[in-house]
Amino acid sequence: MMTHYDLSLVVASYVVAVLAAYTALFFGARIGSAEQGKRRQWLLTGGLAMGTGIWTMHFVGMRAMPMEVAVTYDTGMTLVSWLAAVVASGIALHIIGREKIGAGVFTAAVVMMSAGIVIMHYLGIYAMRMSAPPLIDGVWLTISIFIAVAASAAALAVSRRIRNLHGGRVSAARFGAALIMAAAICGMHYSGMLAMTFPEGALPAADNGLRGDWMGIPVALFCAALLAVSAFVAAFDVKQQRQLVQQKAEKEARVARMAFLDAATGLPNRSALEQRLLATLALEDAREHPFALIYLDIANYRELSGSLGAESMNSVLREISAALKQLAPEPVYLARYSASTFFLMVPEYSDSEYGFMYKRLRELDQRIGTPAMPVTWRAGQSVFPHTGNSSRKLIRAAMVPRDVSQIGRFDNVKADPDLVLPGQTTAS
Numbered sequence: 001m002m003t004h005y006d007l008s009l010v011v012a013s014y015v016v017a018v019l020a021a022y023t024a025l026f027f028g029a030r031i032g033s034a035e036q037g038k039r040r041q042w043l044l045t046g047g048l049a050m051g052t053g054i055w056t057m058h059f060v061g062m063r064a065m066p067m068e069v070a071v072t073y074d075t076g077m078t079l080v081s082w083l084a085a086v087v088a089s090g091i092a093l094h095i096i097g098r099e100k101i102g103a104g105v106f107t108a109a110v111v112m113m114s115a116g117i118v119i120m121h122y123l124g125i126y127a128m129r130m131s132a133p134p135l136i137d138g139v140w141l142t143i144s145i146f147i148a149v150a151a152s153a154a155a156l157a158v159s160r161r162i163r164n165l166h167g168g169r170v171s172a173a174r175f176g177a178a179l180i181m182a183a184a185i186c187g188m189h190y191s192g193m194l195a196m197t198f199p200e201g202a203l204p205a206a207d208n209g210l211r212g213d214w215m216g217i218p219v220a221l222f223c224a225a226l227l228a229v230s231a232f233v234a235a236f237d238v239k240q241q242r243q244l245v246q247q248k249a250e251k252e253a254r255v256a257r258m259a260f261l262d263a264a265t266g267l268p269n270r271s272a273l274e275q276r277l278l279a280t281l282a283l284e285d286a287r288e289h290p291f292a293l294i295y296l297d298i299a300n301y302r303e304l305s306g307s308l309g310a311e312s313m314n315s316v317l318r319e320i321s322a323a324l325k326q327l328a329p330e331p332v333y334l335a336r337y338s339a340s341t342f343f344l345m346v347p348e349y350s351d352s353e354y355g356f357m358y359k360r361l362r363e364l365d366q367r368i369g370t371p372a373m374p375v376t377w378r379a380g381q382s383v384f385p386h387t388g389n390s391s392r393k394l395i396r397a398a399m400v401p402r403d404v405s406q407i408g409r410f411d412n413v414k415a416d417p418d419l420v421l422p423g424q425t426t427a428s
Helices: 007-033 036-063 075-097 103-126 138-162 169-195 217-258 270-281 301-308 310-327 352-361 391-398
Strands: 291-298 333-336 341-347 377-384
Touching (some): 007 138, 007 169, 036 075, 075 103, 103 138, 103 169, 270 333, 270 341, 291 301, 301 310, 310 333, 310 352
Antiparallel strands (some): 291 377
16 A cells, blocks of 8 residues: 655654654753752653654654555554653653663663654554554564664663763754654654555544544644744753853852952952962972061051041051052062951062062051051061961061061061060060
């Protein structure tokens, strides 16, 4: 009863298969990243979309083989064949979405998926219900089953491989995989069509409930639209989830940065300075790169904050920070250590390029102040490795008050075993 294939329907069946495969890969990516509560609904939706796509491809492919009589289908068998495709697709998506699978699980999944496809295909042919049973070609039957198993294994393997891809190449990889998967699905179908043919003179059963002319282009168009919408929804959701993950990561990074920033001035804070010191001292060649710590403390901070108020004092501190930034060239690390204290970490401190900075720092009392009250400064300095080889020792040594005029003069810098900090006594 077979005459020839309708090329337009053959092409339509392949296009539907490509859309079904591409949608499956999209849903596989979404299921893999979905939360446990949403995984089941995505699995159900993906199985319905993919299974309907494969089922439609097979019925469109059967319509591509014109017959001498008007073909009709048994409603019950047709629905069962659709259910087999949906179940097989659900199994495939479940495997794609799992984090890890062993060889045994993968093999079982391939067997179950290929069995679902074979049942869907041959039950779909039997759903034509003719007056004479179909003739079975054992060779083509075996070939079609082998193709179904190979196609299922390839589809699952490719889907697992590309599901974690990101960036520009993921779309190309997914589309290429969909073309290969669709070719395998169509190969199984058309070899299966050769495996079962109806004898001359066979007529459709009178009680078949589905008209065959609806199982061609109309169903293909409807299914293509369904798959396109499903793929769009899955892609939109994947993009939205990635944006949420990115926003969360950016927020966490911002919070981490804020932990090392002074809120009032925007300068690195005490934790940031100590971390910088520890990282520098931990270098293997740290002693080959000496640095100086310069301590600057607002001596009349209490009087200033008491007369200006919190908001005005913060404004003054921002002005002071800006002025210190202007004095310090790029390699110098400026940090606000406490409410009234700033530190400058100066790498290769003896370099002549810092001469201008040291000169300006020695003139702090004249250069930085407020209209309401002058700012008076305390200063100190230490040098690695001469005055200490730990962050604590270097900071303590720098906080020993010296005359502001001594800033940048390191000729007599040395370790002090009787180190006393401001506010301490020798006994303490």
